[in-house]
Amino acid sequence: MVSLQLSVPNIVGSRFKRRPVRCAVERQELFNRIAPVYDNLNDLLSLGQHRIWKRMAVSWSGLVKGLDFSKEQLSIASSRQYLLSKACYNNIEWVEGDALDLPFSNGYFDAITMGYGLRNVVDKRQAMREMFRVLKPGSRVSILDFNKTTQLLTAMFQEWMIDNVVVPTATVYGLAKEYQYLKTSIKEFLTGEELEKLALEVGFSKARHYEIGGGLMGNLVATR
Ligand SMILES: C/C(=C\Cc1cc(O)c2ccccc2c1O)CCC[C@H](C)CCC[C@H](C)CCCC(C)C
Numbered sequence: 001m002v003s004l005q006l007s008v009p010n011i012v013g014s015r016f017k018r019r020p021v022r023c024a025v026e027r028q029e030l031f032n033r034i035a036p037v038y039d040n041l042n043d044l045l046s047l048g049q050h051r052i053w054k055r056m057a058v059s060w061s062g063l064v065k066g067l068d069f070s071k072e073q074l075s076i077a078s079s080r081q082y083l084l085s086k087a088c089y090n091n092i093e094w095v096e097g098d099a100l101d102l103p104f105s106n107g108y109f110d111a112i113t114m115g116y117g118l119r120n121v122v123d124k125r126q127a128m129r130e131m132f133r134v135l136k137p138g139s140r141v142s143i144l145d146f147n148k149t150t151q152l153l154t155a156m157f158q159e160w161m162i163d164n165v166v167v168p169t170a171t172v173y174g175l176a177k178e179y180q181y182l183k184t185s186i187k188e189f190l191t192g193e194e195l196e197k198l199a200l201e202v203g204f205s206k207a208r209h210y211e212i213g214g215g216l217m218g219n220l221v222a223t224r
Pocket residue numbers: 034038041042043045046047049050116119120158161162166178179181182185213216
């Protein structure tokens with residue numbers, strides 16, 4: 001059983017076949033800068049809830065038991081792996097790669113999870129195409145991210161939290177503009193309905209978007 005956890009992907013050594021476009025390089029540098037405090041800030045700002053949301057995403061992938069282009073994110077993730085004694089962490093291979101040009105053959109994976117990655121790639125349709133391509137027929141992708149909610153009150157709360165809690169906290173670490181990017185990236189993201197439509201357009205046979213975390217987050221589950 002081989003699975004791919006995207007945005008912290010798994011090939012050692014860079015294998016970029018296509019040069020990332022300029023804004024992709026800016027995002028790469030953004031995530032390299034926040035990597036050292038990323039998980040701790042996520043724990044603090046979500047009161048640890050992000051770990052629950054990620055476990056839900058993994059459970060929805062259908063993965064029963066088996067990629068990022070930021071070197072810093074990968075090195076911290078892989079170093080942490082050896083701190084965790086559980087056997088299940090020992091069979092992870094960390095690979096640096098581009099979600100828009102995955103260095104894997106067609107039908108390679110039994111499941112794919114993508115945590116807070118799709119909103120950050122510069123071409124969401126191409127990323128969805130690539131996930132479709134490398135998945136085995138009948139397998140699932142589970143994509144967790146912020147929810148671009150259509151509920152006005154939820155949207156107002158999400159925006160208020162980012163403006164008044166997230167960014168001021170990140171400012172303490174000198175990362176104000178990196179976390180201000182969160183708001184624009186959510187505004188430029190796709191709603192749950194649009195994500196389902198995109199998945200079906202690239203060829204997935206089924207697609208369903210679930211709102212979680214009170215509608216602040218969302219998880220798309222699509223079957224090839
Ligand atoms: C794990 C989470 C976000 C990861 C994440 C994703 C990005 O695209 C980023 C881009 C730029 C900088 C940072 C990130 C980033 O950290 C979700 C939880 C962490 C959030 C930063 C906190 C969001 C707060 C919610 C809007 C409100 C939470 C209410 C309640 C406490 C659960």
